[in-house]
Amino acid sequence: MFDNLTDKFDAVFKKLSGKGRLTESHVDEAMREVRLVLLEADVNFKVVKDFVAAVRERAVGTDVLKSLTPAQQVIKIVRDELGRLMGEGDNAALDLAAQPPVPIMLCGLQGAGKTTTCGKLALQLRRDKRDPLLVPADIYRPAAIEQLKTLGRQLGVAVFDTQPGDDPVSICEQAREFARLNGHDTLILDTAGRLHIDSELMDELGRINDALQPREILFVADAMTGQDAVNVVKSFDEKLDITGVVLTKLDGDARGGAALSVRAVTGKPIKFVGMGEKMDALEVFHPDRMAQRILGMGDVLSLIEKAEAAIDKDDAARMEKKMRKEGFTLETFRDQLQMVKKMGSMESLMKMIPGAGKAMKKAGGMQLPDKELKRIEAIIGSMTPAERNNHKMINGSRRLRIAKGSGTRIQDVNQLLKRFTEAQKMMKKMQKMGPKGLKGLMGGGGNGLPF
Known part of the structure; x- marks a missing residue:
């Protein structure tokens, strides 16, 4: 964006x-x-x-x-x-310090991404060792109820069995009792939206608010709507006294006005931002880090947090042990690529590295990182286990077979093998030089990366 x-x-x-x-x-x-x-x-x-x-x-x-x-x-x-x-110094953490089950209400206009955000929030809360219950309270859109149930099945998160036609306030009260009896400590209420603000919508939200007294009331705003989103936030806040904002579609191509205006105009903190369609694409909003991204300075802290969340320590330890035993092979390289992919798209990760985003733009016609990595994965995937563990055995006929199997050209296979050979040499030098070796290689005029 x-x-x-x-x-x-x-x-x-x-x-x-x-x-x-x-x-x-x-x-x-x-x-x-x-x-x-x-x-x-x-x-x-x-x-x-x-x-x-x-x-x-x-x-x-x-x-x-x-x-x-x-x-x-x-x-x-x-x-x-x-x-x-954008609110530096605000406390973006959710206030969940109350007797469980703690209600969190999501509200906003139709099409802003409330239902998807409910699923993303449930996944994040589960990672924080909480046991959420998703509550479909949008009875006017049966597809929203089914969507939330589908998301619950995909994520392994419980969903209250709402039926179209039930009263929204009764749904939320019954869901709270169900959560209490079944040990769920958090309620995530997916309320109804409209294409515009009307008194009926506001009255319904007000009744849910009075009945459940949510600890958090999060307004879900579509960042693509610019200043309009800010005006709608103000209207909802006057009725509900919202506690924070979730900006969705921040990975889109809108101009960014909502993200830069909403905190200053409404006084309400941005707590989360949606950075993609995947369920793990919900980030805690850090104003100082976002300011650095806007100015092209990268965001190393968020990159580290993504790595810690996505890469299992046991998997990393096994990978290290495998590399020590077998060396740096195409097999271990593919495993590393798959591990990195868990962190998100390479394009988004590159933008978090200071200077990398500008370097990509200057490169002009170079392949996008994600497309390049898919091509590399396809080539390595078309090799036999023996070829992945010993690339030197890949002769001309084998290269032709690998190119056909991966839908690429022989030149692409040759280029990958050439770069991999250089990477192997680099890894051996780093092992010989110890911890200082990486620093020396990274500062040697290039970016230190083989691909």
Whole structure:
């Protein structure tokens, strides 16, 4: 979503970097451009005005203008102010400190992704050692009830047996009693949405709120709707006093106005963001990290957290033991690729590495990382176990067979084997040099990666 915003910020900062020592007029010129960038991204006008004023006030200070690297100082100020704008310092954690079962109510307009978000949230809570119960309370859309039941089966999460035509408040009360009797500590209420806000919808949500007193009321907003999402959040908040916002479809191609406006306009924190269709594509929202992503600085902390969540320690230990015993083979390389894929798309992971996103854009016509990895996996998958463990035995006829089996060209197989041979040499050097070897290789002018 923020690619366009990142490019435009980058262009503004490049101009500043070429100025040498900055003057107030340079800062004013940059702030005019930043203002246009944010307005084009559909950020609320008042939010833009306050943001630009705050950045300018800090940027024209003596410490910045007399600094040896004033442009870098301005970038740091913009990063800090973006983080503040999106709620840096807010507590994004869910408040579940109550007698179980703890109700969490999700509300919002139809089509924003509430039902899918319920499934994603249930999966995240289960990873946090909680036992959630999904409650389909949208009786006006039978497909939503079936969708939630299907998600529950896929995730192994219990779903209350709602029937179309039941009263939504009674459904939620009965689900609470069912959860109490069956040991579920959290209720996730999937309430009805409309294509527009109406009094009937609000009254129903109000009755559910009065009956269950949810610990958290999360408004699910479609980030693709820009400032409209912010206005709808305000309307729901006036009726329900929501506790936080979940922004969905943040991996889309919208301009990002909702993400940058909602906290400043409503005063409500963004607690989660949806970054894809998969059930594990729900991230806790960190304003400071998102500010770094917007400015193209990467997000290493989120990358580490993704790795810790996706890669099982026992699997990693087995992989290490296998590599020590058999060496770095195409078999172990394929295992590593499959382990990395659990963390998400390579394209999204690359954007979390500082500088990698810009490098990908400069590369122009290079294959997208995910397409490249699929091709590599297909080639390795077309080899026999013996060939994967000893690539030197792959002669001309074998290469032809592998290319046909993977739907690629012989040149692609040759290129993979050539790169893999180089990678093997690199791994041997690293083993000989010990822990300092990796640091030396990574700093040797390239990116240190074989592929």
